[in-house]
Amino acid sequence: MKKNMPIFLLILSLAGTSLFAQSGIQASIHFKLGSPQGEFAEEVENLGFGLGGNFLYNFPQTPFLLGASAGFLIYGSETRQAPFSLTIPDVTVDVTTSNNIFQGHLLLRAQPQQGAFRPYIDGLLGFNYLWTETTIRSENLDIDENVASSTNFSDGAFCYGGGGGVMIRVYDGTQKPLEPGESRIAGVFIDFGVRYLKGGEAEYLKKGDVERTDEGKVIYNPSQSTTDLLNFNLGVTLAF
Numbered sequence: 001m002k003k004n005m006p007i008f009l010l011i012l013s014l015a016g017t018s019l020f021a022q023s024g025i026q027a028s029i030h031f032k033l034g035s036p037q038g039e040f041a042e043e044v045e046n047l048g049f050g051l052g053g054n055f056l057y058n059f060p061q062t063p064f065l066l067g068a069s070a071g072f073l074i075y076g077s078e079t080r081q082a083p084f085s086l087t088i089p090d091v092t093v094d095v096t097t098s099n100n101i102f103q104g105h106l107l108l109r110a111q112p113q114q115g116a117f118r119p120y121i122d123g124l125l126g127f128n129y130l131w132t133e134t135t136i137r138s139e140n141l142d143i144d145e146n147v148a149s150s151t152n153f154s155d156g157a158f159c160y161g162g163g164g165g166v167m168i169r170v171y172d173g174t175q176k177p178l179e180p181g182e183s184r185i186a187g188v189f190i191d192f193g194v195r196y197l198k199g200g201e202a203e204y205l206k207k208g209d210v211e212r213t214d215e216g217k218v219i220y221n222p223s224q225s226t227t228d229l230l231n232f233n234l235g236v237t238l239a240f
Contacts, residue, residue, distance in 0.1 A: 024058040026065060028191055030235025034073040034101070039225035040199070044206050048073030048101060052233060058113060065109040069124060073101045073229075076207050094137045097152070099206055101227075102129040103159065103197070116169040122162055122195065128227050129156045132205040152210070153220055157200035157227050165193025167237055187239040199227030 034048035035041075052071020059066070076099035084091040105126030112118055131154035171188035203222040211219040 024060065025240040026054065026056040026058065026067075026237055027240070028235055028237035029053045030071075030191060030193075030233040032071050032073060033232040034075065035230040035232075036075070037196070037228040037230050040227050040229065043223045043225050044075055046076060048075035048229075050074055052103070053235075054107060054237075056107065056109060063110050063112055065107075065111060067107050067109075069103075069105045069107040069126075071103050073103070075099050075101060078207065095134060096137065097132065097134045097210065099132050099204070100130070101229075102131075103127075103229075103231075104129075105159070111167075116172075118167040118169075118189070119164065120167065120193075121164045122193070124162065124195065124197065125160045126158075127156055128159045128197075128199045128202065128229075130154065130202055130204040130227065132210075152218075153203075153205045153222060155202040155204060155222075157202040159197050159199045159227070161195055161197035163193055163195030163231070165191065165233070167191045185238055185240060189237040189239065191233070191235050191237040193233045195231040195233070197229050197231060199229060201226050 030052055032048075032050045032052045034050070036044045036048075050071060050073040052069065054067060054069045056065040056067035058064075077096060079094055079096040081092045082095050083089040084093050103126065105124040108123045109120050111120035132152045133149060134152055135149040167189035169187050169189050171185075173185045173187055176184060201224065203224045204227075205220060205222055209221045209223060211221065213219065
């Protein structure tokens with residue numbers, strides 16, 4: 001899967017560029033909750049949380065939209081204090097290890113384009129990218145900078161699925177007269193959606209998979225399973 005990752009990223013990038021070059025656009029940002037399912041739930045018990053967004057083009061005179069969806073989730077994090085180094089044991093830093101998932105998909109949506117209440121159905125095809133990262137930060141709260149960071153482990157898997165939701169309009173921009181050459185936001189919507197995403201098998205780290213020895217060595221014991229997720233999204237969508 002790692003060899004195919006650049007191809008997926010290129011496809012999503014080209015899709016996003018094409019969308020913004022045209023009218024009839026939906027752009028959204030949302031807060032995400034991810035609930036592991038199946039084998040993934042047996043390995044990861046806690047919910048993931050993060051951010052995501054969609055960029056969609058509406059084909060004229062049809063209920064269909066096509067575009068890209070992306071987002072990330074943190075499904076585990078721990079922070080500990082440790083000496084800055086073996087030679088400087090009297091200076092301590094905060095060491096945070098986080099377990100993360102990036103999701104990138106091509107998205108096909110069916111949705112009515114009129115009215116204040118707009119339900120929709122989604123179909124998605126893409127990938128999950130899972131990685132664990134360790135970051136060192138100063139204990140000084142006035143200094144909001146990373147001292148150092150490193151990716152400890154990563155893997156990816158194909159992913160597909162479907163879902164649905166509803167958009168509720170809270171602002172109607174079509175009532176405002178337009179001057180020649182002027183553009184506007186046609187509508188602002190509160191957007192709630194649910195997706196079930198079937199993720200292929202991948203290796204990843206979770207709580208308890210990292211061993212730190214007294215000699216300063218680190219041993220990784222990765223878990224392996226399918227990576228199914230039930231996602232809940234709540235956010236705002238702008239229609240242009």
